[in-house]
Amino acid sequence: MTKAVLGIIGGSGIYDLPGLEAVEEIKVASPWGEPSDLVRRGRLGATDIVFLPRHGRGHVLGPSDINYRANIDVLKRMGVTDLVSLSAVGSFKGDLPPGTFVLADQFIDRTFKREPSFFGAGCVAHVAFSHPVAPLLQKRVAAAAAAAGIGHAVGGTSVCMEGPAFSTLAESLFHKAQGWDLIGMTSMPEAKLAREAEIAYCFVGMVTDFDAWHEEAGPVDVALVMHHLNANADKGRRLVARLARDFPAEHEPCPVGSDRALEFAIVTAKEQRDPALLAKLDAVAGRVL
Ligand SMILES: CSC[C@H]1O[C@H](OP(=O)(O)O)[C@H](O)[C@@H]1O
Ligand SMILES: Nc1ncnc2[nH]cnc12
Numbered sequence: 001m002t003k004a005v006l007g008i009i010g011g012s013g014i015y016d017l018p019g020l021e022a023v024e025e026i027k028v029a030s031p032w033g034e035p036s037d038l039v040r041r042g043r044l045g046a047t048d049i050v051f052l053p054r055h056g057r058g059h060v061l062g063p064s065d066i067n068y069r070a071n072i073d074v075l076k077r078m079g080v081t082d083l084v085s086l087s088a089v090g091s092f093k094g095d096l097p098p099g100t101f102v103l104a105d106q107f108i109d110r111t112f113k114r115e116p117s118f119f120g121a122g123c124v125a126h127v128a129f130s131h132p133v134a135p136l137l138q139k140r141v142a143a144a145a146a147a148a149g150i151g152h153a154v155g156g157t158s159v160c161m162e163g164p165a166f167s168t169l170a171e172s173l174f175h176k177a178q179g180w181d182l183i184g185m186t187s188m189p190e191a192k193l194a195r196e197a198e199i200a201y202c203f204v205g206m207v208t209d210f211d212a213w214h215e216e217a218g219p220v221d222v223a224l225v226m227h228h229l230n231a232n233a234d235k236g237r238r239l240v241a242r243l244a245r246d247f248p249a250e251h252e253p254c255p256v257g258s259d260r261a262l263e264f265a266i267v268t269a270k271e272q273r274d275p276a277l278l279a280k281l282d283a284v285a286g287r288v289l
Contacts (some may be wrong), residue, residue, distance in 0.1 A: 002259075004251040005048045006078030007199070008240055009071070011186065013207070013229035015053040019241050028074040031280040032118070036061055039078055040135040044244035050078045054087075054186060063163045063185035064113050073118075077281045078087040081259065082137050082200045083253040084243070085191070086236045088229055089184040090160060090166075090211035090220055091174040098228040100151050101239065102182055102205040103142055105133040109161045109188040113137040116189040118196050118284050120273025123287075125265040131256040133193045134200030141202050146241035150235050156181035158205055159168040160188035165178060166220050173229065174211035185210055196265075197284045200251070202256040204239070206232040248265045 003244070008017060020021040020042035029040050032240050040051045052071055055061045070173065075083060096102055109116075117123040138154070145152040167175065175183055182205045194201040208228040209220040218224075253259060262285055278289055 002081055003079070004081050004248055004253040005050060006081040006247055007050045007052070007075045007078070007083040009083065009085045009190070010051065010236075011085070012055060012225070013088065013233040014056045014060070014086050014091065014236050015239060016040070016052045017049065017240060020051065021233065026078070026178065026206050028073040028077050030070040030073040030077070032073045033067045034102060035074045036066055039074055044241055046249065047244040047247040049244060049275050050080050051076060066186065067189050068193055069115055069118060071199050072190065073283055076197045076199060080199055082134070083194055083202070083205050084137070085182050085201065087203065088179040088208045088225060088232065088277055089182040089205035090209045091182055091207045092211065092213065093181055093241060095142070096153060096181060096207055098207050098209060099144055100153060100207045100233065101235065102156050102207060103133075103138050103152060103154045104129070104156040104182055104205050105138065106157040106158060107132055107187050108159040108180060108189055111160055111188050112220065113162055113178060118193065119266075121275070122268070122277040123266065123281060125218055125262065126267065127195050127261040127265045128257065129192060129195055132195065133202055134254045134258045134275055135256060136252050136254065137202040138202045140247070141204060141239070141243055142276060144239055148235075148238045148242040151241055154206075158182035158187055158203065161185055169210050169212045169219070175211070176213050182207070183188060184226045195258060195261050198259050198261050198287065200254045204236070206236060208232065261267055
């Protein structure tokens with residue numbers, strides 16, 4: 001029996017959660033470096049919430065500057081069992097227009113400048129990741145979106161680019177031609193690291209634009225993103241409030257194994273493991289080390 005703690009990562013436009021009660025701001029130290037900001041712990045009704053703005057307050061970090069490992073590590077240290085990631089995304093589908101919340105459940109990783117794992121030389125691990133999103137958490141988020149009257153779609157593939165520049169027209173047409181649904185800059189390696197930390201993960205892509213492919217809408221720029229971001233941010237906060245209302249007190253075991261991903265993942269022989277790396281893994285992998 002594990003007490004559920006709901007983590008929320010706020011993306012562009014979501015730097016706080018105004019409804020949070022009994023809020024404490026906590027500087028959580030991480031052996032993985034500096035997280036994006038102080039974490040804010042509080043309650044929404046009966047649910048414990050831990051909030052972290054991905055880009056930091058004032059949006060000081062770009063997508064390649066974020067220390068994704070430190071962010072996931074501090075959320076784990078705060079007891080987060082279930083994590084909802086809010087993210088502004090572009091859409092490749094005419095029927096997923098700006099304002100739609102898309103609960104994508106597959107990712108394509110096209111990043112190349114980020115640390116993708118807590119593990120490596122001295123403690124090698126390979127987690128299963130065929131189903132990166134936790135279905136029960138996703139079901140709860142979808143139910144909350146429906147109850148809050150937020151237009152949403154369940155399922156889809158989101159490609160994560162390095163950025164920070166948006167895509168060229170050729171890249172956008174290429175991504176669209178693959179049949180992918182969304183594009184963003186932050187789902188990777190966030191979702192991979194959440195899996196390594198045995199945290200159930202649900203991605204909410206809040207559509208702000210049609211990237212560069214749409215002839216009438218014209219190519220994406222920050223002004224367009226910001227225009228839709230503010231309305232999306234209010235809906236994102238409403239979604240979290242509705243989700244927290246009925247969130248179970250106990251973490252629900254994940255049918256795809258998000259919460260026990262390390263059970264058989266570590267392959268380095270016990271006597272060969274590097275004590276310095278093991279010390280850094282205390283929160284993420286303490287359960288199995
Ligand atoms: C401000 S537009 C591009 C920026 O917005 C998205 O951020 P997030 O995923 O944190 O909402 C996108 O990934 C880029 O980082
Ligand atoms: N079109 C786009 N490409 C990448 N990241 C985004 N975030 C919001 N819109 C985006």
